[in-house]
Amino acid sequence: MSAIYVWIETFKGKASAASWEAVAAGRSLASSMGVPVTALVFGENAVVVANEAGSFGADNAIVCDDATLTHFRLEPYAALLSDLVKKNEPFVVLAIASSRARELLAASAADTDSAMLSDALTLNVDDGDLVATRPVYAGKVWSDAAASGNTVFVSLRSRAFESAEPTPKTIDVITVAPVLSEDQIMTKVERFEEEVGTVNLTDAAIIVSGGRGMANNPATPPAGYAGDATVWKAQDGFEHTLKPFADALGAAVGASRAAVDAGYIPYAHQVGQTGRTVAPDVYIAAGISGAIQHQAGMRSSKIIVAINKDGEAPIFKMARYGLVGDLYQIIPAITEELNRRLGK
Amino acid sequence: MRIAVFTRSTPDTAAKVEVDAGGKVTWGDAATVVNPWDEYALEEAIVQAKSAGGKAAVIAIGAPMHEEALKHSLAMGLDEAYRVWDTSLEGADGLAYATTAAAAVQKLGDVELVIFGKESVDIGSDQHIYQTARKLGWTMLSYISKILEIDYAARTIKVEKMLEQGKQVITSQLPAVISVLKDINEPRYPSFIGIRKASKAVIPEWTLGDLGVTLPTNSTKVTAFKNLPPRDSKSEMIEGTPQEQAAKLVDKLLEEKVL
Ligand SMILES: Cc1cc2nc3c(=O)[nH]c(=O)nc-3n(C[C@H](O)[C@H](O)[C@H](O)COP(=O)(O)OP(=O)(O)OC[C@H]3O[C@@H](n4cnc5c(N)ncnc54)[C@H](O)[C@@H]3O)c2cc1C
Ligand SMILES: Nc1ncnc2c1ncn2[C@@H]1O[C@H](COP(=O)(O)O)[C@@H](O)[C@H]1O
Numbered sequence: 001m002s003a004i005y006v007w008i009e010t011f012k013g014k015a016s017a018a019s020w021e022a023v024a025a026g027r028s029l030a031s032s033m034g035v036p037v038t039a040l041v042f043g044e045n046a047v048v049v050a051n052e053a054g055s056f057g058a059d060n061a062i063v064c065d066d067a068t069l070t071h072f073r074l075e076p077y078a079a080l081l082s083d084l085v086k087k088n089e090p091f092v093v094l095a096i097a098s099s100r101a102r103e104l105l106a107a108s109a110a111d112t113d114s115a116m117l118s119d120a121l122t123l124n125v126d127d128g129d130l131v132a133t134r135p136v137y138a139g140k141v142w143s144d145a146a147a148s149g150n151t152v153f154v155s156l157r158s159r160a161f162e163s164a165e166p167t168p169k170t171i172d173v174i175t176v177a178p179v180l181s182e183d184q185i186m187t188k189v190e191r192f193e194e195e196v197g198t199v200n201l202t203d204a205a206i207i208v209s210g211g212r213g214m215a216n217n218p219a220t221p222p223a224g225y226a227g228d229a230t231v232w233k234a235q236d237g238f239e240h241t242l243k244p245f246a247d248a249l250g251a252a253v254g255a256s257r258a259a260v261d262a263g264y265i266p267y268a269h270q271v272g273q274t275g276r277t278v279a280p281d282v283y284i285a286a287g288i289s290g291a292i293q294h295q296a297g298m299r300s301s302k303i304i305v306a307i308n309k310d311g312e313a314p315i316f317k318m319a320r321y322g323l324v325g326d327l328y329q330i331i332p333a334i335t336e337e338l339n340r341r342l343g344k
Numbered sequence: 345m346r347i348a349v350f351t352r353s354t355p356d357t358a359a360k361v362e363v364d365a366g367g368k369v370t371w372g373d374a375a376t377v378v379n380p381w382d383e384y385a386l387e388e389a390i391v392q393a394k395s396a397g398g399k400a401a402v403i404a405i406g407a408p409m410h411e412e413a414l415k416h417s418l419a420m421g422l423d424e425a426y427r428v429w430d431t432s433l434e435g436a437d438g439l440a441y442a443t444t445a446a447a448a449v450q451k452l453g454d455v456e457l458v459i460f461g462k463e464s465v466d467i468g469s470d471q472h473i474y475q476t477a478r479k480l481g482w483t484m485l486s487y488i489s490k491i492l493e494i495d496y497a498a499r500t501i502k503v504e505k506m507l508e509q510g511k512q513v514i515t516s517q518l519p520a521v522i523s524v525l526k527d528i529n530e531p532r533y534p535s536f537i538g539i540r541k542a543s544k545a546v547i548p549e550w551t552l553g554d555l556g557v558t559l560p561t562n563s564t565k566v567t568a569f570k571n572l573p574p575r576d577s578k579s580e581m582i583e584g585t586p587q588e589q590a591a592k593l594v595d596k597l598l599e600e601k602v603l
Contacts, residue, residue, distance in 0.1 A: 075483075103486055107478045140361040144567045147563070187516040190502075192510060274526070299575075305593065316581075322580070323581075324581065324583075334590040338603075342603065
C-alpha cells in the first residue's frame with residue numbers, strides 16, 4: 001500500500017525539532033488520502049527516533065542504522081531514499097526544507113524523475129495533483145504550483161506547519177539495509193568542527209537582531225586598544241547588550257548585513273535576502289533601518305518590534321510595535337523589565 | 345579542460361516586485377543584474393581555470409534577457425559563454441532545467457568541475473543544482489566555503505563545507521558539481537577592457553535539439569503568482585522614557601502570549 005513518507009532529519013542521533021512539523025503536515029495529507037504516514041530515519045539511533053516520530057503522528061517507520069549514514073552524505077542517503085521510492089512508490093516524500101533536506105529530496109526526485117515542490121507554505125491535494133504555495137522573489141510575492149506523477153517530493157518551509165502534541169507510542173519499525181557500502185561512497189568526511197552554541201535562526205521562536213546602529217555604543221574600548229574602536233563598540237554591544245536581552249527572552253541573535261559586513265558578528269547570524277529567511281513569533285530589530293533586502297528575510301515574522309533612533313526608518317512601516325529612541329538605553333531597560341517580570 | 349559555471353539575470357534585489365493585474369510578476373523599471381550569489385561562482389571559475397591551465401565557460405539557460413548576465417561574466421574574465429534556449433523550456437520546472445543543464449555540460453565535453461552560486465535571489469529553489477549533479481552522475485558538494493585542493497591527475501577534490509552545526513573538511517572525486525558560499529572569494533569587478541571585449545562578443549545559442557534533450561514528463565507547473573496577503577497593518581508607537589517604553593512593550597508581548 002502506498003504511503004506518505006516523511007524524512008526525519010537527525011544530527012548525532014537526535015531528530016531536528018522541525019521534523020515534527022513535517023510529520024504533522026504528512027498526517028493531515030494522509031488523512032485526506034486515507035494512507036499511512038511512514039517516518040524514514042537514517043543513521044545512528046534510528047529506532048529510537050522512529051518511535052519518537054510515532055509519538056508525533058507517524059504510523060510506522062523505515063529505518064537504516066548503518067555506520068555509512070552517521071554523517072549526512074548525499075551519496076548514501078540519496079541512494080537509499082531513491083531505492084525506497086522506486087520500490088514502494090509512496091505518493092509523497094516530505095521533509096522540512098533544511099539545507100540537507102533540500103539537497104536530499106531534490107537528488108532523489110532527479111534519480112526517480114519525479115516532480116518536486118520546494119519551500120511549501122501550504123500543501124493540499126487538488127484533483128489528484130499536489131498543490132503548494134511558496135514564497136518567491138525573496139518572499140516579495142508567492143507562487144502556487146501543482147505537481148503530478150506517482151511520487152511527488154515536497155520540502156516544507158520550517159515554522160509554516162504546526163507540530164502535534166506528542167503522545168508516547170510504539171510503532172512498527174522496518175529495518176532496511178543501506179544501498180551503498182563504504183567502498184562505493186566517494187565522499188569522505190575527514191574532519192568536522194562543530195560550532196558549539198550555533199545560531200539556529202530558522203527554528204527560533206524569538207529573534208533579536210542588531211544592525212549598524214550597534215556601533216553607537218557608549219562603552220569605550222580599554223585604554224591602549226589597538227583595533228578599530230567602532231568594531232569594538234559594536235561587538236561589545238552584541239555581547240553585553242543584545243545577548244543578555246536575547247537570553248532574557250530565550251531568543252536567538254540575528255543581524256543585518258551591514259553589521260555582518262562590518263565584522264561586528266559572523267555571517268551565520270545574517271537575516272535577509274543573502275542570509276537566513278526566518279519567521280519567528282517575535283522579531284525584534286534594533287539599530288536596523290529595514291532595507292528591502294533585510295525585509296526579505298524577516299517579513300513573515302508574526303510580530304515585528306522595531307527599536308530605532310530615527311522615527312522615519314522604514315522598519316517602522318512593518319513593525320507592530322515601534323520604539324523610537326537609543327537602543328543602548330531601551331534594550332537594557334527591557335532586559336531588566338523582563339528579568340524582573342519573568343522572575344529570572 | 346574546462347570549468348563550467350551557471351548563471352542568469354535576476355531583478356535587482358532592491359526592486360519592488362509585484363504581481364500585476366494580468367497575473368504577471370513585474371519589477372517596474374528596476375534593473376536586472378547577475379544573480380548576486382553567482383558572482384562568487386564566476387570568480388571561483390576564473391581562479392580555478394587559471395590554476396588548472398584550463399578554460400572557464402559560463403552557461404545561462406533562458407530567454408535573450410539572460411545574455412546580459414553572460415556579458416557581465418565575460419567582462420569579469422570568463423573565457424567562453426553559451427546560452428541555451430528553447431520555447432519548450434518556457435515555464436518548465438527544476439527537473440527540466442537540470443536535465444538541460446547536464447546535457448549542456450556534456451556537450452562541452454571536457455568539464456571536470458561545475459560551479460553554481462548558492463541559490464538565485466528570485467526563484468531561490470536551489471533544487472536544480474543537486475539535480476544537475478544527479479543527472480550527470482557526478483559528485484555533489486554543496487555549501488562550499490573553500491576549495492582546499494584539486495588534483496586533476498588523481499581526480500580528487502578537497503573542500504571545506506559549511507553545515508548548520510559547523511564545518512566539515514571533505515574529500516571526494518572529480519568530476520564534481522559544487523555550490524559556493526560568499527566566504528569563498530572576493531568577486532572582481534569587470535575591467536574596462538573586459539566590458540569592451542564582452543560587448544562585442546557573439547554568444548552561441550543552443551536549442552534542446554542541439555543538446556539532444558528530451559524533457560521529463562512528470563512536472564511541476566506554476567499555476568499562479570500572488571501578491572502577499574496584506575500584513576496586519578496595526579502599528580503602535582510606544583512612547584515615554586526608556587523605562588516606560590520597556591514596561592509597555594513587555595505588557596504588550598505578555599498580552600500577545602508570545603513570551
Ligand atoms: C544583493 C544585496 C543583498 C543584500 N542582502 C542583505 C541581507 O541579506 N540582509 C540585510 O540585512 N541586508 C542586505 N543587504 C543590505 C541592505 O541593502 C542594507 O544595506 C542593510 O540591511 C542595512 O543594514 P542596517 O539596517 O543595519 O544599516 P543602516 O541602514 O545603516 O541602518 C542603521 C540604523 O540604525 C539606527 N541607529 C543608529 N544608532 C542607533 C542607536 N543608538 N539606537 C537605535 N537605532 C540606531 C539608524 O537610525 C539606522 O536606521 C543586501 C544588499 C544587496 C545589494
Ligand atoms: N536558467 C538558468 N540558467 C543558468 N543558471 C541558472 C538558471 N537558473 C538558476 N541558475 C543558477 O542555479 C543556481 C540555483 O538557482 P535557483 O535554483 O533558481 O535557486 C544559481 O546559481 C542560479 O544562478
